[in-house]
Amino acid sequence: MCVPACKQKIARDLGRRGFLRAAAGVAATLGAAACVPSAQLVQVATTTILPAAGLQSFSHVVDLTHTLTTDFPTFGGEQQLEIDQLMTLASDGYNLSVWLLNEHTGTHMDAPFHFSDGPSADQIPVQNLIGPLAVIDIRSKAEADPDAQLTPDDIAAWEASYGPLPDGAIVAMLSGWDEHVRTEKFRNADDQGGMHFPGFHIEAIEMLLGERNAVGIFVDTLSLDYGQSADFAVHYRWLPANKWGIECVANLGQMPASGATVVVGGPKIAGATGGPTRIFGFM
């Protein structure tokens, strides 16, 4: 909760920034999904039957989420999170902050709506946020070449060892890049500003869409597309196909290649094109 004194402080704070004035312009620019009348957004309580993976038992969990800080690296290189602590324990008796957050910051979701008129983050069916994890390890080739991409051959090699990708799979690219998250190598920009980090190859996406039944993909880098992509082919093919992706996933190296289940706590904000997401891996 936010005790009474708080709302005045927030009003002052937002007023100081002009946010209350800016808010008038928000409605006009909101995406369609965010304009759905609230009445249509009342929770309809439903029980969802889990995919087979949901029937498994687990004894261990890995947090696949980076801690998001105001200086967390971003695709564009600009700061995308600001935190303003409005209330402090010493002065106000409790701590409370306001965030100014670009949805695509930290370990975050790209919803279909990010690159299409498809579902926003809040509209993704729950059963598509829980599924069997397939970790495809391309660390060796990524270490040799930061422009490496996850190809159909990498998927085939995984299947040769672990069998066909399960229905409803969440397919993760393990490039080892999360180890660079607090160094310049995470963006790995060259003198011209071009970035060099791994991503999915468009042919691997076509394979997943045409010949498999995956619901989402993970990358441990800043983009579903590799850093040198000039056309964001993966974003423009995968997301409009009513699929989602997660960028900047952490700790994939701690997960087994096969047999684990992930729970993807995506943002449930109306009209969100994505947003910070808490992800747990169970095994």
Add this chain to the structure above:
Amino acid sequence: MCVPACKQKIARDLGRRGFLRAAAGVAATLGAAACVPSAQLVQVATTTILPAAGLQSFSHVVDLTHTLTTDFPTFGGEQQLEIDQLMTLASDGYNLSVWLLNEHTGTHMDAPFHFSDGPSADQIPVQNLIGPLAVIDIRSKAEADPDAQLTPDDIAAWEASYGPLPDGAIVAMLSGWDEHVRTEKFRNADDQGGMHFPGFHIEAIEMLLGERNAVGIFVDTLSLDYGQSADFAVHYRWLPANKWGIECVANLGQMPASGATVVVGGPKIAGATGGPTRIFGFM
């Protein structure tokens, strides 16, 4: 990701609001946890052993999260979320928004740091975010009296039916209030502005702290304390004891009183006093 043109737009947008200037004041007011040098925040990959509940098998899931909209009811009555869509599919080739968000909005966490110098949301151990759910149903007395509170007698009645609260339990107050979330009755303010909705009684909190081993509590209302609380006794006793709470939980009526496990996808933002949280109930 956020394509190149985006960062300039964001810079313009933030500049227009004075947020970049305001940011200079942020560091000075940030909570201690948020001031931890980034180097100390690098993910240390660890595998956590789950409590016993983690060993169960599940076939169904319930989304215990309300869809957050800009007009979602708040404790103070003021708007606490603004969404500014910076990029649109039609004009820019993709959709992207920035949120201005008060941490304590929608289905959200109160971290120990909200009312103490204890752990911020990102510092709560993962094993304390996954646990057996105990749903204590006070709907009948809440329907008769909106100022009803969950008391030690209600906990004792639950235990008489289902046995002792399990270690690491997450104890939920089911008042039925989530059905009012899109009506005035959710805040239920009287002519003087005082609110009338259920919450935990301080004696129930003392019982949980002194005689049981619960890690967190859920309420389906706007506050851990009941609406008429003058002193926020529950917040000031529970959170400083290194415990967390979730306010505005949805769909608890769809969960069994005992036997389910919940996964609490709390925000992993450094120094967060809480924040929107995605919660799934498994059974």
